[in-house]
Amino acid sequence: MRDLFRGELVRLTTEEPDAYAKMEVQWQKDTEFHSLMDGDPATVVSEKKLKEWFEKRNESSLKPGRHAFSIRALAEDKLIGFFGLWVDLIHSEAWVGIGIGEREFWNKGYGTDAMKLCLQYAFTELNVHRVSLGLMDYNPRALRSYEKAGFRLEGRTRGDVQRAGKHHDSLWMGILHEEWLQMQNREKQ
Amino acid sequence: MFDIQTQLFEGQDIRFGPIDHEKDPGIESKWTHDSDFMRMYDIDPARPMSAAMMKKKYEKLEKEIEENKNIYHFAIRAREDDGLIGKASIHRIEWSNGNGWIRLGIGAGDDRRKGYGSQALRMLLRFAFAELNLFRVTAAVQEYNEAGIALLKKAGFVEEVRRRQALDRDGRRWDLLVFGLLNDEWQKQAKA
Amino acid sequence: MKDIYNGELVRLSAMNAEEISKAFARWGRDSEFRRLLDSGVSQLASSKGAQTWLEKELEEQSINQHWFSIRKLDDDKLLGDIDLYVYNWPGRDAFVGLGIGEREFWGRGYGTDVMKVILRYAFTEVNLKRVTLTVFEYNPRAIRSYEKAGFRHEGRIRQVLNKEGKRWDILVMGILRNEWMEHYGYKTAN
Numbered sequence: 001m002r003d004l005f006r007g008e009l010v011r012l013t014t015e016e017p018d019a020y021a022k023m024e025v026q027w028q029k030d031t032e033f034h035s036l037m038d039g040d041p042a043t044v045v046s047e048k049k050l051k052e053w054f055e056k057r058n059e060s061s062l063k064p065g066r067h068a069f070s071i072r073a074l075a076e077d078k079l080i081g082f083f084g085l086w087v088d089l090i091h092s093e094a095w096v097g098i099g100i101g102e103r104e105f106w107n108k109g110y111g112t113d114a115m116k117l118c119l120q121y122a123f124t125e126l127n128v129h130r131v132s133l134g135l136m137d138y139n140p141r142a143l144r145s146y147e148k149a150g151f152r153l154e155g156r157t158r159g160d161v162q163r164a165g166k167h168h169d170s171l172w173m174g175i176l177h178e179e180w181l182q183m184q185n186r187e188k189q
Numbered sequence: 190m191f192d193i194q195t196q197l198f199e200g201q202d203i204r205f206g207p208i209d210h211e212k213d214p215g216i217e218s219k220w221t222h223d224s225d226f227m228r229m230y231d232i233d234p235a236r237p238m239s240a241a242m243m244k245k246k247y248e249k250l251e252k253e254i255e256e257n258k259n260i261y262h263f264a265i266r267a268r269e270d271d272g273l274i275g276k277a278s279i280h281r282i283e284w285s286n287g288n289g290w291i292r293l294g295i296g297a298g299d300d301r302r303k304g305y306g307s308q309a310l311r312m313l314l315r316f317a318f319a320e321l322n323l324f325r326v327t328a329a330v331q332e333y334n335e336a337g338i339a340l341l342k343k344a345g346f347v348e349e350v351r352r353r354q355a356l357d358r359d360g361r362r363w364d365l366l367v368f369g370l371l372n373d374e375w376q377k378q379a380k381a
Numbered sequence: 382m383k384d385i386y387n388g389e390l391v392r393l394s395a396m397n398a399e400e401i402s403k404a405f406a407r408w409g410r411d412s413e414f415r416r417l418l419d420s421g422v423s424q425l426a427s428s429k430g431a432q433t434w435l436e437k438e439l440e441e442q443s444i445n446q447h448w449f450s451i452r453k454l455d456d457d458k459l460l461g462d463i464d465l466y467v468y469n470w471p472g473r474d475a476f477v478g479l480g481i482g483e484r485e486f487w488g489r490g491y492g493t494d495v496m497k498v499i500l501r502y503a504f505t506e507v508n509l510k511r512v513t514l515t516v517f518e519y520n521p522r523a524i525r526s527y528e529k530a531g532f533r534h535e536g537r538i539r540q541v542l543n544k545e546g547k548r549w550d551i552l553v554m555g556i557l558r559n560e561w562m563e564h565y566g567y568k569t570a571n
Binding site for chain 2: 382383384385386387393394395396397398399436439440442444447449502504505506507508562
């Protein structure tokens with residue numbers, strides 16, 4: 001059985017609420033990062049409030065269908081980001097949201113490596129039928145990374161997000177279990 | 190053209206109104222016992238609800254509307270007797286982005302195929318674009334819901350996303366379609 | 382889209398807490414019914430307490446529980462209740478519990494009919510992979526009914542029941558999604 005939580009560049013783990021809160025306080029200062037991650041307006045939240053929020057999330061991740069992970073770079077075990085999986089149990093579909101908050105780790109394959117682990121977890125542990133995600137059209141780096149991971153572009157909702165005086169599309173992507181399996185087989189050869 | 194004279198909530202045969210907590214629970218309870226309606230209206234497993242359960246659901250909804258401030262819910266009533274015939278809503282509104290999701294259903298089998306759905310959609314869009322000033326509205330519909338797809342296309346919606354095999358129902362997989370309509374597009378049609 | 386509430390004799394309907402709690406109190410006075418259904422000790426309960434408890438249970442159903450009342454198709458008479466409880470999402474398995482409180486409808490195919498309907502619901506609406514049930518060794522009528530509905534014997538919990546001075550087994554039965562689909566030559570909508 002393969003190691004679900006260890007990749008080539010990163011490992012998946014979990015943090016205490018106060019560790020998450022501390023990282024989030026730093027990452028929320030980077031509004032470019034926020035814009036790439038989230039269609040909601042950027043804001044500033046106190047460390048105290050963030051800690052409460054992460055404590056609450058800890059409780060709800062014991063419910064079926066919710067899985068949150070932190071991402072640590074193997075070198076120095078540095079906490080660089082996080083991802084969450086939310087599963088629709090009836091239709092066996094998982095939604096993923098991923099973010100690498102530490103800029104020095106952008107464009108170096110860390111995100112792609114984390115996504116690989118994420119898909120492996122989703123398809124071989126959660127046994128979902130498909131994994132979905134959304135991103136903004138002004139995030140070409142993420143689009144390339146997700147395409148490399150095997151996601152296919154399924155469409156775009158036009159003018160969905162308004163930012164910096166312009167309307168942008170939200171891109172919708174999905175990967176099916178059988179597509180992921182085919183990719184795994186091709187990679188073995 | 191600045192038009193505040195044309196009523197937002199009055200249509201030709203139908204009107205939009207608030208929930209009637211006394212009369213509506215019993216009526217909507219009947220719709221939930223029609224699995225055909227439930228499988229068209231929603232993707233959650235169909236669940237028949239008693240009038241008492243329906244009443245609780247309405248209370249929960251009104252609380253959500255008050256707290257979240259991103260939902261508008263309308264009971265669709267027949268103009269002749271004010272009887273409940275369906276429901277329409279705009280929800281998940283993101284004010285900073287100017288977008289919202291719409292849902293609409295005509296509950297009783299006898300009331301369908303009479304054009305009430307089209308009328309309700311027209312009123313809902315006018316509300317979304319001319320009153321809420323949204324930039325766009327989004328609607329999701331199941332691949333098997335031909336009437337729903339036809340209704341959206343007739344109103345000018347564009348098919349934007351095909352979420353492949355996202356729905357598991359009746360022993361097989363189906364696609365879930367996402368349709369969108371922009372304010373500009375709606376205005377051009379409204380003028381035509 | 383296929384209808385999923387209706388069988389040939391019965392239909393699945395909502396649980397009306399007031400009506401059902403009164404019915405539970407009535408059926409509960411039939412000790413034979415209690416002993417066929419419940420491994421606990423037969424006792425009498427009032428309907429008021431049951432109603433409050435039931436209202437709370439019904440509100441907390443979420444996607445884990447699908448609890449229906451059973452009504453006759455011809456005259457809408459309330460016959461009993463049936464409950465599908467998903468206890469295991471990774472395995473996509475649920476327990477089904479059925480109780481037909483109205484004696485005159487025992488042994489006449491009503492149980493088999495409602496079980497068929499709930500299996501169709503379990504496999505084509507909740508999309509489960511299997512359904513499990515337990516039944517008492519001293520309830521041959523129910524065992525026969527479940528066999529007819531497609532359940533297979535999977536095991537026994539030996540000598541766990543103690544009734545009328547004798548020890549009895551609880552039987553465990555199960556049915557798989559692909560067995561069910563094959564059994565009914567299941568054809569999907571258009």
